[in-house]
Amino acid sequence: MQRRFRQLDVFATGPYSGNPLAVVVDGDGLSTDEMQRFANWTNLSETTFVLPPTDPTADYRVRIFTTTWELPFAGHPTLGTCAAWLEAGGQPNDTDTIVQECGIGLVTIRRDGEHLAFAAPDLIRSGPVDDELRARVERTLATDVVDVAWADNGPGWVVAELASADDVLALEPDFDGTLDLKLGVVGRAGGSVDHDVEVRAFFPGPASMEEDPVTGSLNASIAQWLMARDPELTSYVARQGTALGRDGRVRLERDQDGVIWVGGRVTTSVTGTVEIERPELSAVRP
Incomplete structure (x- = not known):
């Protein structure tokens, strides 16, 4: 058929x-x-x-x-x-x-x-990670992180914020078998660019891919995390895929009812x- x-x-x-x-x-x-x-x-x-x-x-x-x-x-x-x-x-x-x-x-x-x-969708797991997991994330990313938290809306995301978008792009994470989580990383961009943050999504393990080009579920959970920390933040644009030769854009917007919309072309x-x-x-x- x-x-x-x-x-x-x-x-x-x-x-x-x-x-x-x-x-x-x-x-x-x-x-x-x-x-x-x-x-x-x-x-x-x-x-x-x-x-x-x-x-x-x-x-x-x-x-x-x-x-x-x-x-x-x-x-x-x-x-x-x-x-x-x-x-x-x-x-x-x-x-x-x-x-x-x-x-x-x-x-x-x-x-x-x-x-x-x-x-x-609502997060099914949120809040700070324990000290041991934070240390594992920092060891995997080989850099200091601003914050690390659970932000799982289904796939199992843990998210880490770095000091800048440049720090996110410079990452060469070492998934040596000690971290089996789906890990999202975000850093704020500066200057006159058409995006506000840089995002990368890593999938360590036996799958055929280790980094996703542009990830809607991760950007949704990051927006929920960032907007919960900063009530004044109601909209921004995320760029993702740069390290893989892509040029994705995800638009994040919180409406008057508190719903966060995740969109793009x-x-x-x-x-x-x-x-x-x-x-x-x-x-x-x-």
Whole structure:
């Protein structure tokens, strides 16, 4: 069975400058193993599968896979999947917002011109880390940190703030097996630039990638952390991907109701169909 397929560039500032995402628009009927196998084959940081919602208030349901495991939530897959669903003819129940169902529950997405933005989900773990973990983070980053905290909205983020954006870009972390956490790092930029902070996201371990180009879930959790510390901070722009040759931008904004919106541009790079075969069928094909 052929299924509609798109590959999108999320949080991009120009051609192929953001974080790529593969989306199987017609995911219904695929098993978890089939989804995981296809996600492993695409070899992107995430691949998503669009399904009918189980919650009547949702417009669609999504399952999100890395090359090796399933995620309950991720940011750039949320925006990319929403864009793919809309391009494929999806009609939201509300003209102004789209409601996505995923592993952590319902996530609201809004359209703002050429940008999409999702409402940052609540943190499931927050607060300062213990002294031992802080020391491990500092040892891994090989630099002093301003602060370290839990800021986990699903993937398991620990976030560290450095003194400046330049310090973030200079990092050459040593993940020698002593730190198995997903680690986000942020530093404030200065001067006349088009962004306020520099962000990097590290995924140590056996996965095929160690650093993510542009990470919506991390930027959401960092914004919640920074804005909780500074009530006067209501909006800023994060740059991410610089160290990998990308040029992503993420817009963070807290509205009057206290909701933090995480947004950016989404463009479609590839449109077509894919054939996702069952192993027992492909094995007997000549």
